[in-house]
Amino acid sequence: MKISISDLKYNEKVVYGLRSLYKKYGYTQYKMSKFEEYDLYVRNKDFLMSDSIITFTDTNGKLMALKPDITLSIIKKSKDIPGFVQKFYYNENVYRVSKGTNTFKEIMQMGLECIGDLDDYCLSEVLILAAKSLKSISKNAILDVSHLGILSAFFDAAEIDEETRTQLTEYISEKNLSAICKTCAQKGIGKEKTDMLKKLVTLYGPAGEVMPKLRRIADGFKDKTPFEQLEKIINAAGDEYKDMIRIDFSVVSDMKYYNGIIFKGFIKGIPTSVVSGGQYDHMMQRMGRKSGAIGFAVYLDMLERLKVSQFKYDEDIVLIYDKNTDIKTLKKAVEELSQDGRSVTAQRQLPAKLTYRQLAKIQDGEVKILETND
């Protein structure tokens, strides 16, 4: 059977495109069962996007869950081998509570994980693959990148306690300067440090424009390693992505799990991020691993919001026949009309509300075109 690319739905085309992209870079597909032991998720609840999980008791009495996440399962099966990196991609359904309806939804998620003895090349490869993933969906895409090492170095230098860190991180993600200033003042964080944080939060734009300003901010830090790493990794992406990759410190993640490079990808026409990822060495440590890890997920369900004008017509051809039409003639007519891949529905009456490119009728053993809409 010949399958034409035009037969595929928009989401399916995206999935095939991403699969071949990830394979090209040596990522192998990770397949898993629908269920995983509940224990895995309950220990790492904050790592998950929603904390509601569908559970059931298996025949052996174990409490199981319909997987709300793939990354944890991949970490569980990973091994620490010095000098070695495991590269996986996945395309699986996950079960989460949707924010709008507050009910469980099956969501198709695609993503990749690079786990093991990471170096800067691995980090830049994953960042580039995130950028390429976005580009394969739309030319009008932006990938915002941040480095959690910079934020945590700032928090350490200002000796900020855990509770205030969490609070400030939330305000940073909202670019909420007034709340940042207020909190800093309440906690006795000096003007110089507050101004530095404000500068970091308001910094936004392509690396070429932002980097010189960021270097000036870096002068105020003892350890410049995270700044240098961020610059190195973004530079490795090359000129092709110089407008698409932007620096934005409002991209934050839970520092209990994440460290280093983190990023979020946006596509014009979709109001929320469609790609989200980063380095999660802290999560690896929590699960007893010595290795590092970085990965990202592409939220394919979000792509529905892109107005892709694919379904202008329900059918290409509606073929009308009557009770006197010879079955063999009808069969031949359907086969001939559908030969070049067009869809043909044979009906005795024109169905109400059906949209079609052509309306045809069998009359005296011949196909007659009655109406053409295209």
Add this chain to the structure above:
Amino acid sequence: MKQMINIALPKGRLGDKVYDIFEKIGFECPSIKEANRKLIFENEKKGVRYFWVKPSDVARYVERGAADIGVAGKDIILEYEPDIYELIDLGIGKCRLAVAAPKGFHDDPQQTLKVATKFSNISQKYFSSLGREIDIIHLNGSIEIAPILGLSDVILDIVETGTTLKENNLEVIETVAPVSARLIANKASFKFKNTQIENIIEGMNSFLEAEAKTKPEAKK
């Protein structure tokens, strides 16, 4: 064609004040002042499109990207917790979220506290932070009447001057959070329409700074 910025304004007095600021910083749209029932107004030359929506819906329009930016009260942001950028505290529409009760009310910690409010999420979070068990009675208006009729023990609502409370023999027993109008932006729009949004932020900030200088008492 110039890329248009969609701006959601809250219907009512606050919205009028907010539009005046937009006008003063050079994003005027004269048709908005014409007396008619239109809800959407455009000034193509300036690249702005304004629309009036219910104040409590502004955050939704912005979060879902139907509006690129908007102005919403902090109360609405706290209640709906939208995933948006909260860019500027405009310092107008100032009031507070507070718990009020009939004068002389004594809270019996042995009993579940009945709270009438339209801010169910805020109430839940606030009282759970105090470890207080509550029963929420979600109302859509005339909240002050609830304790008078015995529907609830207390209310959690917006308090501006306190006159309505006084007239109904109620008093504030706890302030939950200060409220003022905020300029908010959709996260994706902020990236794709960055130059225009940054221009608006810059204009607003300079306007607020100038205002604060002329009226020192209006300082945030």
